[in-house]
Amino acid sequence: MPTRPACDCRRQPRCRRRFRRFNPGPGRGLVWVLAGLLGIAAASARDRPVEPDFYHGPQESGHPNLLTIAVGDDQSMVVELRYPNDQGGFQTAIGTGRLDETTREALVNDLVAGGAEAVRLRWRPDHGQVTLEWVGAAPARDFRIDGSYQRLTREQRLGIARNTYAKADQTLLETEAALAAAAVASGDRAAAEALTSDQQSWREALPDSVELAWNGFEGDDPVHQLDPNYWDLLTDLLQARGQFIRLRADDRPLASITGSWWDGAHGQLMITDSGPEATGEAGFDFEIHTLRGRGAHVGHVSGRAAMIDDTTALWRDSEPAAFIDGQPAELTFRFDGRRVVISGQRTQYYHGAAAHFDGDYHHLGRADGPAEKGGTGVGNADPG
Numbered sequence: 001m002p003t004r005p006a007c008d009c010r011r012q013p014r015c016r017r018r019f020r021r022f023n024p025g026p027g028r029g030l031v032w033v034l035a036g037l038l039g040i041a042a043a044s045a046r047d048r049p050v051e052p053d054f055y056h057g058p059q060e061s062g063h064p065n066l067l068t069i070a071v072g073d074d075q076s077m078v079v080e081l082r083y084p085n086d087q088g089g090f091q092t093a094i095g096t097g098r099l100d101e102t103t104r105e106a107l108v109n110d111l112v113a114g115g116a117e118a119v120r121l122r123w124r125p126d127h128g129q130v131t132l133e134w135v136g137a138a139p140a141r142d143f144r145i146d147g148s149y150q151r152l153t154r155e156q157r158l159g160i161a162r163n164t165y166a167k168a169d170q171t172l173l174e175t176e177a178a179l180a181a182a183a184v185a186s187g188d189r190a191a192a193e194a195l196t197s198d199q200q201s202w203r204e205a206l207p208d209s210v211e212l213a214w215n216g217f218e219g220d221d222p223v224h225q226l227d228p229n230y231w232d233l234l235t236d237l238l239q240a241r242g243q244f245i246r247l248r249a250d251d252r253p254l255a256s257i258t259g260s261w262w263d264g265a266h267g268q269l270m271i272t273d274s275g276p277e278a279t280g281e282a283g284f285d286f287e288i289h290t291l292r293g294r295g296a297h298v299g300h301v302s303g304r305a306a307m308i309d310d311t312t313a314l315w316r317d318s319e320p321a322a323f324i325d326g327q328p329a330e331l332t333f334r335f336d337g338r339r340v341v342i343s344g345q346r347t348q349y350y351h352g353a354a355a356h357f358d359g360d361y362h363h364l365g366r367a368d369g370p371a372e373k374g375g376t377g378v379g380n381a382d383p384g
Contacts (some may be wrong), residue, residue: 119145168239256277288331330346
């Protein structure tokens, strides 16, 4: 049976977990990390906000690992680690632990997906130093965190965040120009003009994207612009946008519809098991997660869609409890190369009031950017 979202508001902890997992940011395999930028306003047992400490650590790819730690009065810790990955972007991980006042050590859990592994943290604030040591199973190859981290002032951390944002902004402008030039060179001037127009609209909508990614965090508030997390968030939005416009320009043939699809914002489609059912009917299993609107409303639905022709599939809900006016929810999938257009009817049971599943989703594949013309598509792609 398809499941209904637990709530409509990302302010609820359960929705934050889902948001962390399913919103795209640049990084290893397009890990969904924007919720890692929720900020480090850790609270003590009395819910008193705690000013975090900032650190920078071992250099990787010319950028430092950035560590933020907040410790409450009960010695509970919230740890945010922002580190570069092999694709030139960043990933953000959030973990929790409890500081041992005697040893000044803590095991930080949940810093990586799954929560089974842990990082040992040795905290020596009197020396302005923190040491991280990986103590779990073998980490992902781009999760290089072991070493000593030196203290940063808030002003230093803010300067790093602003400089990184400026570089990301320049890179996005260069990516846009390169893709537009390639379109003109191929004789598709209309595509180049559409890209430029689309990018302008996207930049105009950036304040709304900031608010959606972080409820209550308004970019035009001068106080917020003094928070390093604001600039980290903008950096991730810019890097994610650059990756998305490269995906849209990818004209490789698609060998298989299975894998991950992304709408460039806060919607992810996963397609698995595209084989026939026992009845011989062609179809595929799917799962969609979205986050939409100023209220940050979530949506989640899963099921099996049946192919009704070579390019179109239909899912019709069989759960009477979810019917609207006695009619089932429906999703139509129209495939066009590496894009699928989804349109829904009577899907309100599966998302908040401002959310929806409709949109253009693009296949992620395994490549970070478009392949050369004539390249082959990649089936069964997995962004993880």
